[in-house]
Amino acid sequence: MNDGATPLSNRAIEALVKKYTKAFKSNKSMSPHKLRHTYGTNLMEQSGDIHLLMTQLGHTSTTTAALYTNPEG
Template sequence: MAKAFKSNKSMSPHKLRHTYGTNLVEQSGDIHLPMTRLGHTSTTTAALYKNPEQEKAKKTAKLLGERRTNYLEKD
């Protein structure tokens, strides 16, 4: 798979696997799904795919967008 992305020299099988695991957690909200799909035996290891800082940044960006929209609608 990594060979298919030759233009991106930083691509590796590990990054593809991590991206897959992260997307599974984000889409499903279930830490056990990537755990079983990727063969982890511990939820601690699978928890590496859940990034609370990233979730916090997304929520903050959404709130700021809503705040901006509300502000513009008042004009």
């Protein structure tokens, strides 16, 4: 166990997301924001459960979570 472990920085997370999405999406990278939004939209389409979405994305408002029910509207 590494007692000196520190959380990843925002830049490090962004670099990892871009690196791995580029590797799997035909050389097109994705930002962490886009990845999160895609996940939220897909979760709502598949489950229709706004409370599950709120839990998964850390939302406290159904108004915010409802943005994923109609992402293009």
